[in-house]
Amino acid sequence: MSVCSSNPSCGEDVDELEAVSWYHYDLSRHAAEALLLSNGVDGSFLLRNSNKGPDCFAISVRAKDSVKHFNVRRQGGKYYFGFNDFATLQDFTSHLANQPLLGSETGNLIVLRVPYPRQVEEPSIYESVCVHTAMQTGRHESDLVPSAPSLGTKEGYLVKQGAIIKNWKQRWFTLNRNELKYFKDKMFVEPIRTLDLTACSAVQFDYSQERVNCFCLVFPERTFYLCAKSGVEADEWIKILRWKLSQIKKGR
Structure with a gap:
């Protein structure tokens, strides 16, 4: 078939x-x-x-x-x-x-x-063009470079090391577009912090902590240390975060 x-x-x-x-x-x-x-x-x-x-x-x-x-x-x-x-x-x-x-x-x-159905009703309403003028000159079809932020979403609990007091606390993390947010808990609406991945230079496994399944995100002002529940989960986070960084470097 x-x-x-x-x-x-x-x-x-x-x-x-x-x-x-x-x-x-x-x-x-x-x-x-x-x-x-x-x-x-x-x-x-x-x-x-x-x-x-x-x-x-x-x-x-x-x-x-x-x-x-x-x-x-x-x-x-x-x-x-x-x-x-x-x-x-x-x-x-x-x-x-x-x-x-x-x-x-x-x-x-x-x-x-x-x-989610394949066919979804949509309005048959389209805007009329009232103004149509070129903003630049000399450009051609080859200058049209499609661009969109990479999607690739993920969420889950990770244990994060504190910035000043080096204790470890469980936080709820969400990855959407180029933003990694962490919350006090899954039920909270407002994040504690939003990390802009466009400023992140590296994501890698980390063996410097006295914990297993750890990885880190390197930013100019700070390195964030995170630990997952399992090696599989840590590997998933690392793979998708590295993919995000690769897309950012490509300008997507």
Whole structure:
């Protein structure tokens, strides 16, 4: 069974997933995060193609101010999701209809509450152009360089070392666009501090502290020392933070 996601109406070879109203074909990870963060609610999810290859998909779900992505694989007509396998597409979608609770390796618990539809009603109202004049001259199509901040979201508890008194306190961290915020607790709305990653020069594992699973973020005025609950979680934070820095260096 081949995936015909680039053109939903491409003749007889139509994927059975076309009938699923919340299957978003070739929606990218970047676009899925932007869509769910701007229009979704906590627990909104969608199914999309994964870049891992044919018959590989991803469920993207909004978890408060971040978006998590989970692998789905299809083989021999069966669907494999987490520790479960489903004999048919109907079995798979029926499972999701019962609002399953997912636990990630980082310990976060997420409920898949409501699917985000592929087709959404939008107003047929467009602005009329009243002024149209060039602000520069001599530029060409090659001068149009697309630019957008990298999305890549993450959140979770980390233990942070104090700046003056070197004690360790648990804080709730959220990563969104180029901002790493930490809060006194998950329930607080206002952050204690917001770190601008455009000023961060390095993210790396740290072995100087008498703690395990530690890493640090190097800023001009200070190095922040953080510890995760597990090596897996620390590695996830380091990977996504390093990816953010690489995107910043590329000017994205």
